[in-house]
Amino acid sequence: MSGQSASDNRPLSPHLQIYKPILTMVMSIVHRITGVALYFGTLLLVWWLMAAASGPAYFDYVNGFFANWFGRLVLFGYTWTLLHHMLGGLRHFLWDVGKGFSERSRNGLAKLSLAGSVLLTILVWVIAYWARGSF
Amino acid sequence: MNMRTPMSRVRGLGSAKDGTTHFWRQRITAIANLPLVILFLILVITMVGASHGQVAALLGSPMVAILVLFGIASVTTHMWLGMQVVIEDYIHGEGAKILLLISNGFFCAFVGLSAAFALLKISFGG
Ligand code: HEM
Numbered sequence: 001m002s003g004q005s006a007s008d009n010r011p012l013s014p015h016l017q018i019y020k021p022i023l024t025m026v027m028s029i030v031h032r033i034t035g036v037a038l039y040f041g042t043l044l045l046v047w048w049l050m051a052a053a054s055g056p057a058y059f060d061y062v063n064g065f066f067a068n069w070f071g072r073l074v075l076f077g078y079t080w081t082l083l084h085h086m087l088g089g090l091r092h093f094l095w096d097v098g099k100g101f102s103e104r105s106r107n108g109l110a111k112l113s114l115a116g117s118v119l120l121t122i123l124v125w126v127i128a129y130w131a132r133g134s135f
Numbered sequence: 136m137n138m139r140t141p142m143s144r145v146r147g148l149g150s151a152k153d154g155t156t157h158f159w160r161q162r163i164t165a166i167a168n169l170p171l172v173i174l175f176l177i178l179v180i181t182m183v184g185a186s187h188g189q190v191a192a193l194l195g196s197p198m199v200a201i202l203v204l205f206g207i208a209s210v211t212t213h214m215w216l217g218m219q220v221v222i223e224d225y226i227h228g229e230g231a232k233i234l235l236l237i238s239n240g241f242f243c244a245f246v247g248l249s250a251a252f253a254l255l256k257i258s259f260g261g
Binding site: 036038039042043045046049050052055056059060079082090092093096124127128131132 | 165
């Protein structure tokens with residue numbers, strides 16, 4: 001071998017910025033972004049579980065963080081991220097069994113999961129507020 | 136001067152021999168995530184405004200604890216596989232790539248083990 005990496009001077013295929021953004025493409029990217037956000041978001045879950053495991057005082061402190069406006073904003077974003085990724089996953093399942101590839105289905109599914117993620121997020125929060133304290 | 140035969144140099148440079156395994160595990164964990172994440176959302180909703188004692192009692196009850204542990208295992212495996220693909224797609228320097236792939240494994244193990252530890256501690260009444 002020449003000792004030089006074969007990939008050094010190869011032309012690159014056009015990347016994202018060269019294409020006109022369309023809904024299905026944006027949804028694909030958002031699936032990836034939500035996946036990565038959820039990845040780091042698990043730290044919040046670990047923090048909260050650790051707090052529950054360490055006793056009432058620290059638990060109340062962490063709950064206090066999530067209860068103020070900033071904490072709620074984070075959790076609201078977390079809810080949408082999770083639900084959007086979940087619906088995106090459902091679309092993948094459909095494609096995996098070979099369905100939903102027509103132009104109509106692709107666009108319909110993209111719009112459906114976008115609207116669905118927003119509606120479900122609001123629904124979850126309405127239920128959460130409504131059920132608050134009724135443990 | 137290289138004394139190896141051309142054949143010996145190309146051997147092992149083919150596919151990684153694990154075919155669709157990565158894809159398959161990503162899907163299996165995604166399927167498992169679906170009900171487990173929904174369950175977790177329901178649990179969180181019921182725990183809004185609950186006291187520490189109530190939360191510990193709910194999370195520590197056997198059925199709930201087992202399902203949440205299952206969820207932790209599934210989610211951490213899923214995010215590990217998922218992040219691996221993201222790293223392989225965007226990080227092209229060999230050193231940085233290897234470093235990030237290793238960190239990915241450590242991070243997911245850390246998240247999974249600490250969440251599981253917390254849950255078991257609650258369950259066993261610590
Ligand atoms: C709610 C249930 C979930 C479902 C149904 C689901 C489904 C999926 C599917 C099908 C993929 C593969 C996409 C592809 O092949 O391009 C994927 C990717 C991914 N998921 Fe999930 N997922 C779920 C929850 C989660 C959670 C909770 C996390 C993190 C904590 C997560 C993190 C990721 C990451 C990092 C990727 C890689 C993104 C990419 O390659 O573009 N997922 N998910």
